Amino acid sequence: MSSLASANQSSGESEDYSYGNWYIDEPNAREEASQPYETIPACQHSFPPSLYHTCLAPLSLVAILLLSLLVKRRRLCLGCCHGTFGLPSPLDFLAEESGRLVPVAVFGILFTKLCVLALEEDPLPFLPISSPAGQGYWKTLALLYYPALYYPLIACATVRHQAGYVLGCLLSWAHCAVQIWHKVECPQTPKIYKYYSLLASLPLISGLVLLSLWYPTQLLKSLSQKMAVTGLEVTGKSYYEDYLRHILSGKRSKSSSSVANPSFPSRILFYFLSHIYSPQRGFRLPLKLILSSTLAAITIYQEVLLLLVAFVPNLQKAREGITEEVTYMLAGFGLVLSEDKLEVIAWVKYYLWALEVCYVSALVLSCSLTFLMLTRSLVTHRNNLRAWHCGATLDGGPQPQKPGVGATAIFCWMSFSGYQTAFICLGLFLQQIIFFLGFVLFTFLVVIPILYGRNLLLFYMLENTWPFCLTLILAVILQNLTAHWAFLENHQGQQELTNRKSLYAVTFLLFPINVLVGIMVGFCRMLISALFNIIHFCQLDLSLLPRGVETLDPGYRTYCYYLKMEVSQSHPAMRAFCFLLLQLPGSQRLAGAQAGLRPSDVEEGIRLLQTKNSARNATRSRQSRIRWGLAYTLIRNPSLLTFRKKSLSGPLANGSQPSSPNP
Amino acid sequence: MSSLASANQSSGESEDYSYGNWYIDEPNAREEASQPYETIPACQHSFPPSLYHTCLAPLSLVAILLLSLLVKRRRLCLGCCHGTFGLPSPLDFLAEESGRLVPVAVFGILFTKLCVLALEEDPLPFLPISSPAGQGYWKTLALLYYPALYYPLIACATVRHQAGYVLGCLLSWAHCAVQIWHKVECPQTPKIYKYYSLLASLPLISGLVLLSLWYPTQLLKSLSQKMAVTGLEVTGKSYYEDYLRHILSGKRSKSSSSVANPSFPSRILFYFLSHIYSPQRGFRLPLKLILSSTLAAITIYQEVLLLLVAFVPNLQKAREGITEEVTYMLAGFGLVLSEDKLEVIAWVKYYLWALEVCYVSALVLSCSLTFLMLTRSLVTHRNNLRAWHCGATLDGGPQPQKPGVGATAIFCWMSFSGYQTAFICLGLFLQQIIFFLGFVLFTFLVVIPILYGRNLLLFYMLENTWPFCLTLILAVILQNLTAHWAFLENHQGQQELTNRKSLYAVTFLLFPINVLVGIMVGFCRMLISALFNIIHFCQLDLSLLPRGVETLDPGYRTYCYYLKMEVSQSHPAMRAFCFLLLQLPGSQRLAGAQAGLRPSDVEEGIRLLQTKNSARNATRSRQSRIRWGLAYTLIRNPSLLTFRKKSLSGPLANGSQPSSPNP
Structure with a gap:
């Protein structure tokens, strides 16, 4: 066991333990020496x-x-x-x-x-x-x-x-x-x-x-610059024009990946980036999603920091402060790790070190998984937004047949970022707990027994139940083998059932064993379901409930309504059209005004499109069609603008009929 | 508090407690008197x-x-x-x-x-x-x-x-x-x-x-009867003939519910029965599903019996055996329920009684829920089977494009009943644990504090955090109200977003509170997901995992493959045709033999249809078509049988070509 102790020294806490060997008889003196418990001086802010x-x-x-x-x-x-x-x-x-x-x-x-x-x-x-x-x-x-x-x-x-x-x-x-x-x-x-x-x-x-x-x-x-605002506006305008051209051209622009023979690392980088940032021209994730992702990243940072500093330094202090008294305490609980007190101290320190390793590993794992899920969420958000833009609907989500927004959608939209942040926080915490427990169990029941031959609890259990386990495994193998070789017949290229009577007999005879196999499979089912839900807890775009009852999940419901609101209020094509409709006459009409058109005036653009004559719906829809056509033609042929100036600025400003439907 | 004690007497354990009042000074004597701990005599079987x-x-x-x-x-x-x-x-x-x-x-x-x-x-x-x-x-x-x-x-x-x-x-x-x-x-x-x-x-x-x-x-x-077997066969034959006629007639037969004005109870009964037993003529649930349901019912019986007899009698014994010593023991743990010892005993007995009530209620609830899920499973099984018979596929399940069966399907088919039984067993146990814990928490944190003003832990917590809770509730209400009345505008029958700037301001200002609301919603999400999964754990026909990854759930995967095997091997229409093909000539050919055709000979019927000449596929499919047509015509026109006897029995017996393709 002394060899183990020396192995410990070299691996984990060499200097601590070597000190411990020397000063074990003066625990108080050593403790005070090595752990001054540095008191932080009370700090008064001058401001x-x-x-x-x-x-x-x-x-x-x-x-x-x-x-x-x-x-x-x-x-x-x-x-x-x-x-x-x-x-x-x-x-x-x-x-x-x-x-x-x-x-x-x-x-x-x-x-x-x-x-x-x-x-x-x-x-x-x-x-x-x-x-x-x-x-x-x-x-x-x-x-x-x-x-x-x-x-x-x-x-x-x-x-x-x-x-x-x-x-x-x-x-x-x-x-x-x-x-x-x-x-x-x-x-x-x-x-x-x-x-x-x-x-x-x-x-x-x-x-x-x-x-x-x-x-x-x-x-x-x-x-x-005199007109600093114009710079921003030009960006917005060109963005929308680009998007509109891309949508209306109907053919996909070549993505930047078409460079001949990119190197392997750049390919990987591109593949990863293509998940985060869409290569589609003109498509941008909504601001709320960008905000939520940033907040999620900050949440992960804050939580990992807190989990780390609240546990690891204390554990290290506890490890350093272990003295002979621990042996008496353990003996009081009936735990005798070894006859030799020094060895007991070495073991306790080693166990604490293992605990620390498990904790940090669990933290790393849960942090990476949460980041991965966040990345996957961004991909799903983009896909869902694109699908909704095309009029598709989410599985199990609210139907987009009602074109307007509802109060639920507004409420969900307001809460979305907060919920996303909270779910990331809860999900990370859950993952940390579960993975920490899992790692500790694995370390103390599997790794340490295999490495040092101690804590053989699991192996004793296996030793006692091996005929049972073996029977279950043999039964599963037997059924799979017979299913392959005895009950299947290749009949003209098509597999057919054969030997039915033997199949029935085997089914009957193995039924009790299959019940016990079922218990094991049931535990697997529980484990898989729980792990899946815990890992995906932080994702709002995924319902934790199965098909058909997805919207019972409050997170997924919020996400669906959020998406509905986002799409109904900021459909890029709609916004692009409104922006252009306002921009074209506006830039000339308001050329003398102090400020140009702000993007927030798009709201007014949407209003302008709603004509007052609600009774004449047919005329209205014809009007709208004509107007869209007009705007589109003018975008594609800017040279026509000079000829159409008066007739275009007229109807858009006051909502009356355009003078000529044909551009 | 004495009024409470008397209330206890009248409600739960009147005679025990009144005895306890009298004999409290002779606990041993009383215990021996009221509880003889009846020793069951060792019983030797004569056989x-x-x-x-x-x-x-x-x-x-x-x-x-x-x-x-x-x-x-x-x-x-x-x-x-x-x-x-x-x-x-x-x-x-x-x-x-x-x-x-x-x-x-x-x-x-x-x-x-x-x-x-x-x-x-x-x-x-x-x-x-x-x-x-x-x-x-x-x-x-x-x-x-x-x-x-x-x-x-x-x-x-x-x-x-x-x-x-x-x-x-x-x-x-x-x-x-x-x-x-x-x-x-x-x-x-x-x-x-x-x-x-x-x-x-x-x-x-x-x-x-x-x-x-x-x-x-x-x-x-x-x-x-000389030909007792024939009776059975006639049943089988008429079942298949019925089914075939029903399928081929193309129109739905009137269900038995078309009786004029059925009474209300009979309607309810019919509605319930229609879930269990299909009113479609000729459709029957496969034997394996019937077996699994019966086994599930037996599992529920056995488990409820075990859970009941392992806990309730012991708790009752413990309640009866409570003496003054309990007060010392509780005081040793620092729990002083009351100054008066008699009152402490009354309280402990009352708590034990409440525990028993919780346990039995949880058992009743979990048992009923499991039965309900079993009933729902039967409905789903029937719907799924019908859909598969028509060529549809399960959501996320294996695609039925491969017509033959695979080894996986055979293995899953063999294990299905065992798994179903095991899942019912595990699911009921899980439900019992969770509901018991839930009921105990509810009783001791909510019911008893409200009834008797004790254990006010939850209420103290609420008292300390009421401004926080109130803020959260008010924020949610405020957001919902503003979403309804301030940010929505009814614009020509269509609701449109308005007051955008206020909406953005409210969203920004309430963001921190929404994060905290999100934490609460996250707990709800966890609870809903866990409860849903635990309640539906016993159902194999429902995946516990969300859309897209359903078959990662081993239970659902087994179910899908089981269904595939069942449908591919016992499609009623296929079996009906095979049966009839064998029945018609067989009953005449084997009239002199000792035994008639057994239903298991249908397997041979399937084989007969596979002709040996694999090269001439076109001829084969023409042959098959002609044969089906022949069989169908003969079913509909039994009078033709006498004219067609020789030409029909020939080809079916040895697989050669029929002499005349036209019936």
């Missing part, structure tokens, strides 16, 4: 968090009010404020052409704050906590406070105005400076693990850094 | 089981040999022994026309014996047990011994000969007499519960009684 919030909350409020005034002013100038109130929109979830960087960054900041908040004792530093119950109330309040605090960070970008960019710069710099200053001043915190707070805040800080770089860039751009 | 087996095993062997000789002799007489060996077939699983009573009875006997065997110490009474390990070997051996022992009981019926019936009478009487004699002599056994052995053997004894009545009846029939 306390309460002051930070007291300054930044009013600043944010002022920013919102200013932005609101700005929006109102522009609205009033344009003379159209139907349905929009003063508050600037945080972001346009349903538009493809709005930037994706700022929403992703702000959602990341918000979610990271939420994660950090869950473990913080002082959720709202500017409010005094009266009791532990009060802490709960403040946490609930903080769930509403932090979105409001970060609201201006995202709203400044959507206003697309120099004043907005200036405000954005100020706010993001202030947030970023304070956060970085706090972390530099106090990098270590006593909670859970000394660097946990720092590591957990990394996404928050990187998001803030990103914003405090993005806003100045945009400000500089808008200062240097 | 020991070892002798029973020593007599009956050779008798069964002799019976098998005699039957084998009988079969051989008849086979030799007929001059066709292709592929059949001497051993008589136990039953014709794939034929619809064979009787169903005997197979059901014998399988029931065999399975009951298997259940009783699992708990028996002496699985093979005629062999001495050397050690507990030896007991395991004997049990494994018994799995093969008992099917062989009961083999003649079923084989005697399939021979359809007077000698077979005589042997069947002898064997069934012997088995039945010995079993009944044993139970009458020793109705009580010390194991588990005094009457457990008697109750568990009931299906075995009733099966034996059934057989010992059936064989004499058949013997009398065959003695009184």
